[in-house]
Amino acid sequence: MEKTGVAIVGMGTVGAGVARLLLDHGDRTARHAGRTLWLTHAVVRDLEKARDVELPEGVLTDDLQRVIDDPEVSVVVQLIGGIEPAKSIMLQLLESGKDVVTANKALLAQHGPELFDRARELGRSIAFEASVAGGIPIIANISQCLSANQIESLQGILNGTCNFIVSKMDAEGADYSVTVAEAQQLGYAEADPTMDVDGTDAAQKLAILAHLAFGARVDWSQIPRRGIDGLQAVDFKYAKHLGYRIKLIALARLTESGLALDVSPMLVKIGQPLAEVRANYNAVGVVGDAVGPVFFQGQGAGQMPTASAVVADLIDTAVGRTSITFETLELWAKGHERVGLADVGSLVSRYYLRFNVQDVPSVLSKISGALGRNGISIASVYQHDVDLSKEGIVPVVIVTKNTSQSAVDTALEELKSVDAIDAVAETFKILD
Amino acid sequence: MEKTGVAIVGMGTVGAGVARLLLDHGDRTARHAGRTLWLTHAVVRDLEKARDVELPEGVLTDDLQRVIDDPEVSVVVQLIGGIEPAKSIMLQLLESGKDVVTANKALLAQHGPELFDRARELGRSIAFEASVAGGIPIIANISQCLSANQIESLQGILNGTCNFIVSKMDAEGADYSVTVAEAQQLGYAEADPTMDVDGTDAAQKLAILAHLAFGARVDWSQIPRRGIDGLQAVDFKYAKHLGYRIKLIALARLTESGLALDVSPMLVKIGQPLAEVRANYNAVGVVGDAVGPVFFQGQGAGQMPTASAVVADLIDTAVGRTSITFETLELWAKGHERVGLADVGSLVSRYYLRFNVQDVPSVLSKISGALGRNGISIASVYQHDVDLSKEGIVPVVIVTKNTSQSAVDTALEELKSVDAIDAVAETFKILD
Ligand SMILES: NC(=O)c1ccc[n+]([C@@H]2O[C@H](COP(=O)([O-])OP(=O)(O)OC[C@H]3O[C@@H](n4cnc5c(N)ncnc54)[C@H](OP(=O)(O)O)[C@@H]3O)[C@@H](O)[C@H]2O)c1
Ligand SMILES: NC(=O)c1ccc[n+]([C@@H]2O[C@H](COP(=O)([O-])OP(=O)(O)OC[C@H]3O[C@@H](n4cnc5c(N)ncnc54)[C@H](OP(=O)(O)O)[C@@H]3O)[C@@H](O)[C@H]2O)c1
Numbered sequence: 001m002e003k004t005g006v007a008i009v010g011m012g013t014v015g016a017g018v019a020r021l022l023l024d025h026g027d028r029t030a031r032h033a034g035r036t037l038w039l040t041h042a043v044v045r046d047l048e049k050a051r052d053v054e055l056p057e058g059v060l061t062d063d064l065q066r067v068i069d070d071p072e073v074s075v076v077v078q079l080i081g082g083i084e085p086a087k088s089i090m091l092q093l094l095e096s097g098k099d100v101v102t103a104n105k106a107l108l109a110q111h112g113p114e115l116f117d118r119a120r121e122l123g124r125s126i127a128f129e130a131s132v133a134g135g136i137p138i139i140a141n142i143s144q145c146l147s148a149n150q151i152e153s154l155q156g157i158l159n160g161t162c163n164f165i166v167s168k169m170d171a172e173g174a175d176y177s178v179t180v181a182e183a184q185q186l187g188y189a190e191a192d193p194t195m196d197v198d199g200t201d202a203a204q205k206l207a208i209l210a211h212l213a214f215g216a217r218v219d220w221s222q223i224p225r226r227g228i229d230g231l232q233a234v235d236f237k238y239a240k241h242l243g244y245r246i247k248l249i250a251l252a253r254l255t256e257s258g259l260a261l262d263v264s265p266m267l268v269k270i271g272q273p274l275a276e277v278r279a280n281y282n283a284v285g286v287v288g289d290a291v292g293p294v295f296f297q298g299q300g301a302g303q304m305p306t307a308s309a310v311v312a313d314l315i316d317t318a319v320g321r322t323s324i325t326f327e328t329l330e331l332w333a334k335g336h337e338r339v340g341l342a343d344v345g346s347l348v349s350r351y352y353l354r355f356n357v358q359d360v361p362s363v364l365s366k367i368s369g370a371l372g373r374n375g376i377s378i379a380s381v382y383q384h385d386v387d388l389s390k391e392g393i394v395p396v397v398i399v400t401k402n403t404s405q406s407a408v409d410t411a412l413e414e415l416k417s418v419d420a421i422d423a424v425a426e427t428f429k430i431l432d
Numbered sequence: 433m434e435k436t437g438v439a440i441v442g443m444g445t446v447g448a449g450v451a452r453l454l455l456d457h458g459d460r461t462a463r464h465a466g467r468t469l470w471l472t473h474a475v476v477r478d479l480e481k482a483r484d485v486e487l488p489e490g491v492l493t494d495d496l497q498r499v500i501d502d503p504e505v506s507v508v509v510q511l512i513g514g515i516e517p518a519k520s521i522m523l524q525l526l527e528s529g530k531d532v533v534t535a536n537k538a539l540l541a542q543h544g545p546e547l548f549d550r551a552r553e554l555g556r557s558i559a560f561e562a563s564v565a566g567g568i569p570i571i572a573n574i575s576q577c578l579s580a581n582q583i584e585s586l587q588g589i590l591n592g593t594c595n596f597i598v599s600k601m602d603a604e605g606a607d608y609s610v611t612v613a614e615a616q617q618l619g620y621a622e623a624d625p626t627m628d629v630d631g632t633d634a635a636q637k638l639a640i641l642a643h644l645a646f647g648a649r650v651d652w653s654q655i656p657r658r659g660i661d662g663l664q665a666v667d668f669k670y671a672k673h674l675g676y677r678i679k680l681i682a683l684a685r686l687t688e689s690g691l692a693l694d695v696s697p698m699l700v701k702i703g704q705p706l707a708e709v710r711a712n713y714n715a716v717g718v719v720g721d722a723v724g725p726v727f728f729q730g731q732g733a734g735q736m737p738t739a740s741a742v743v744a745d746l747i748d749t750a751v752g753r754t755s756i757t758f759e760t761l762e763l764w765a766k767g768h769e770r771v772g773l774a775d776v777g778s779l780v781s782r783y784y785l786r787f788n789v790q791d792v793p794s795v796l797s798k799i800s801g802a803l804g805r806n807g808i809s810i811a812s813v814y815q816h817d818v819d820l821s822k823e824g825i826v827p828v829v830i831v832t833k834n835t836s837q838s839a840v841d842t843a844l845e846e847l848k849s850v851d852a853i854d855a856v857a858e859t860f861k862i863l864d
Contacts, residue, residue, distance in 0.1 A: 296727070296728055328466035
C-alpha cells in the first residue's frame with residue numbers, strides 16, 4: 001500500500017490525539033485514504049516533557065528543519081497555538097512545499113487572507129476543519145455539502161466553556177462566579193477564561209464561518225460582542241418562566257443592508273435545537289434557501305474530538321480532495337468579497353428587557369412611552385415577586401415585538417433619566 | 433469559464449428542483465465548482481405533462497439516447513423512482529461513460545452491490561447523498577468527515593412521514609388513524625403510506641448507512657422492523673409521564689457479536705436531541721470513538737432540500753472529488769465486508785412494557801416472577817388510573833433495567849398463559 005509521510009508540529013493536547021489516531025488506528029486512515037498515513041516526525045519545543053502518547057523511536061524532535069528537508073513528508077499538521085511562531089512556521093512549511101492542516105482559529109481569524117494567498121501562490125493547501133467547533137465538521141458542511149444554497153443565516157454555540165457555564169446557571173439557578181469556579185475545577189474552563197467568556201473565541205470562529213457561508217471578509221475584532229461575564233441568575237429564571245434559555249449565540253444573518261454579525265447572550269425558545277444544547281457541547285444551525293434549516297451538534301473541543309477533525313483533513317489532503325476544494329473556493333482571495341457588513345443596529349429581533357423599578361404603575365407608562373416613541377411595540381409585561389421587592393425595588397420584564405437594536409438603545413437612553421427606574425438592568429435579543 | 437454538461441433523467445418533484453437550482457442559481461454552482469454546470473437535457477416519459485420549472489428550449493426530451501450520445505454530458509442526475517426502468521437506465525448511463533448522481537434509495541438498497549461494481553469496472557462513479565435523509569448531508573459526513581472514527585452506533589429518524597405522525601400523536605394525544613388522515617391532507621403522507629409507516633423506507637436507508645458507517649453488507653429486508661401503525665395514544669401519554677417521547681428509530685449498534693440493526697418505535701428521553709426532532713424533520717445521531725456523539729438534523733425530503741443534496745453531489749462529481757471518494761471507499765465491493773450481523777435478540781436496552789391486567793396485586797407478582805426467571809430486573813412500576821379501570825382492566829407499565837430482546841420475548845411468552853393478564857399490550861425499547 002502507498003505511503004504518505006505525515007509530520008505533526010506541536011504535540012500538546014491535540015497533537016497527541018492526532019498521533020494516537022495515526023499510530024493506533026492506521027487501518028481506518030488506510031481504508032478511507034487508500035494509503036497509509038505514516039507519522040514520520042513530531043516536532044516540539046521541549047524534548048524532555050512527558051507526552052500523552054508513545055511515539056516510535058526517532059519520531060520526536062525539536063528540529064523543524066527535519067520536517068522541511070524530508071521530501072517524503074507532503075502534509076504537515078500544525079498544532080501550535082497563538083500567532084507566533086505559529087504563523088512563521090506555517091509559512092515556512094508552505095514555502096517548502098508542504099500542504100498544511102491546522103486547528104488554530106486565532107491565527108486564521110487574524111492572518112487568514114495572507115496565509116491563504118501565499119498557499120495559493122505556492123500551489124499548496126490549508127485545511128482547517130478543527131479550527132471551528134472542534135469535532136463538528138462544520139467547515140466541510142458549509143463549504144461543500146451545502147454549496148447549492150444561498151445561506152441566509154447561521155446561529156452557533158461556538159464556545160464550549162460558555163455553554164457549560166450558562167447551561168449550569170440555567171439548570172441550577174447558580175450564580176455566575178460560583179459556576180465559573182466549578183467549570184475551572186472540572187477542567188471546562190481555563191485558569192484565565194477571559195478569551196472564552198468575553199466572546200473573543202466565538203467571534204474569531206464566527207469570522208471564519210462568515211467567510212465560508214457568505215463570502216464576507218471580516219476582521220473578527222469588529223464583530224460586536226458581549227460575553228457571558230456578568231449574567232445574573234435572576235434572568236435565567238425569568239427567561240425560563242417565559243419559555244426560553246439564555247445561550248451565548250454567534251449570529252450571522254443576511255439583511256437588506258448586508259451581513260449582520262453579533263456575538264451575545266440571547267434567549268432561545270425551549271425545545272428549539274439550540275436551546276437544548278447542554279454542557280460543553282457546540283452546535284451550529286444553518287438556514288439555506290434550498291435545504292431550509294439544518295442543525296449540527298457535537299463536541300467543540302477536547303483532545304479526541306478535535307483530533308477526529310484534524311485526521312479527516314489529513315485524509316482529504318492525502319487523497320487530493322483538499323487541493324480541489326482549496327483551488328475552487330479561493331478562500332479569502334482579493335476581490336472575492338460577496339457581501340459587506342450591515343450595522344448591527346439594523347438587526348431586527350424581539351427583545352427581553354428587564355428594568356428594576358420603584359413604583360410599577362407610574363413607571364410602566366414611562367417605559368411604554370419611551371418604547372412607543374421609538375416605534376417599539378410591547379408583546380408582554382411580566383412582573384415577578386422576588387425578595388427585591390422588600391427594598392421597594394421590583395423587577396419588571398418586558399418582551400417586545402420585532403424591533404431594531406438601535407431603536408432599543410435609543411429608548412433605553414431616554415429612560416436613564418427616569419427617577420423611578422433604578423436601572424435598565426438587562427437586555428437580550430430573542431432568537432426566533 | 434469551463435462548462436460541464438449535465439443531464440437530468442426524471443423531471444418529477446426532485447428533478448424540477450434540481451433544474452431550478454441549475455438554471456436560476458448558476459452563480460452558486462459556478463462559485464463552488466469553478467465551472468458552469470450546464471443543463472443540456474431533461475428526460476421524461478410524457479412530453480405533454482406540465483412541469484414545475486421552465487426549461488430552455490430544446491432541453492426537454494423523451495429520448496434517453498440523446499443523453500447517451502452527447503459527449504458534452506459527463507454527469508447525469510438519475511431521478512426516476514423504483515427499481516425498473518431506473519436500474520437499466522443507470523447501467524446504460526454508466527456504460528456510456530457518464531458519472532451518475534441519484535436519490536433513489538430503494539434501488540441502492542436492493543441493487544447497490546451490482547451497480548457499484550459495474551461503475552468501478554467502468555471507471556465511473558455513483559453519488560447518492562440525497563438517497564438518505566434528503567437535505568442532511570449524512571452520506572458525506574459519515575464517509576468523509578468522520579473517517580478517523582470507529583463508529584460505535586448510529587440512531588436515526590429517517591422517515592419524515594412517521595416523525596410527523598408520532599410528533600403529532602405526542603403533542604396532541606391524538607389517535608393513529610386520525611393523525612394519518614391529517615398527515616395525508618397536509619401532504620406529509622402519501623395516499624398509500626404503507627412503505628413509510630411500516631418501516632420499509634427507514635430500513636432501506638439504514639441498510640445504506642450501515643454499509644457506510646460499519647462496512648456491513650445488509651439486505652434491507654433482513655433488518656427486523658416494526659412500523660408505527662397501531663401505536664396507541666395511551667402509550668404516548670405514559671411515555672411522556674415517564675419523561676420520554678416515542679419515535680420511530682433506525683438503530684445500528686456495534687456489539688460483541690456483530691452489528692445489531694433494528695427499526696422500531698422506541699422511547700427517547702425528553703431533552704435528548706432525537707426526542708426533540710419535530711414535525712417531518714429527519715435526524716441522525718452518530719457516536720464515534722474519537723469524536724463522541726454528533727448529531728445532524730434537517731429536512732429529510734421535499735423538493736428543494738432533496739435538490740440541495742443532489743446539486744452538492746453534482747458539484748463534487750464535476751470537480752473530481754466524487755471520483756476520488758468513490759475509488760478509495762470501494763463501496764459494496766466484494767470482500768470488503770468488515771462486520772457481520774448480530775442477532776437483534778442480543779441487543780441490550782431497557783424496556784417499556786405495558787400490561788393490561790384485571791387484578792393488580794396478584795398479577796404483579798406473576799409478572800415480576802416471569803421477568804426474574806429470565807434475568808430481567810424491574811426499575812420501576814407505574815399504574816395509572818384511566819377509564820379502562822371502569823371495566824376492571826388496569827394498565828400497568830413496567831420499566832426494566834438493561835436486558836436483551838430475547839429475554840423479554842421469552843418472559844412475555846410465559847405470561848401469555850396468565851389469566852389475569854388481559855394482554856401484553858405494548859413493548860418498546862428505551863434508547864439510552
Ligand atoms: N485543545 C483543544 O481542545 C482545541 C480545540 C480546537 C482547536 N485547538 C487549537 O489547536 C491548537 C493546539 O492546541 P493544544 O490544546 O493542543 O495546545 P497545547 O496543548 O498548548 O500544545 C501546543 C504544542 O505546541 C508546541 N510548541 C509551541 N511552540 C513551539 C515551537 N516554537 N516549536 C515547536 N513546538 C512548539 C508545544 O511544545 P511543548 O509541548 O514542547 O511545549 C506543545 O506541544 C491551538 O491553536 C488551539 O487553539 C485546540
Ligand atoms: N420527493 C422527495 O422528497 C424525495 C426525497 C428523497 C429521495 N427521493 C427519491 O428521488 C427519486 C425521484 O423522486 P420524485 O419525488 O422526484 O419522483 P416523481 O415526482 O415521481 O418523478 C419521477 C420522474 O421520473 C420520470 N420517469 C419515470 N419513468 C421514466 C422513464 N422510463 N423515462 C424517463 N423518465 C421517467 C417521470 O416522468 P413523467 O413526469 O413524464 O411521468 C417523472 O418525471 C425517487 O427515487 C425518490 O425515492 C425523493
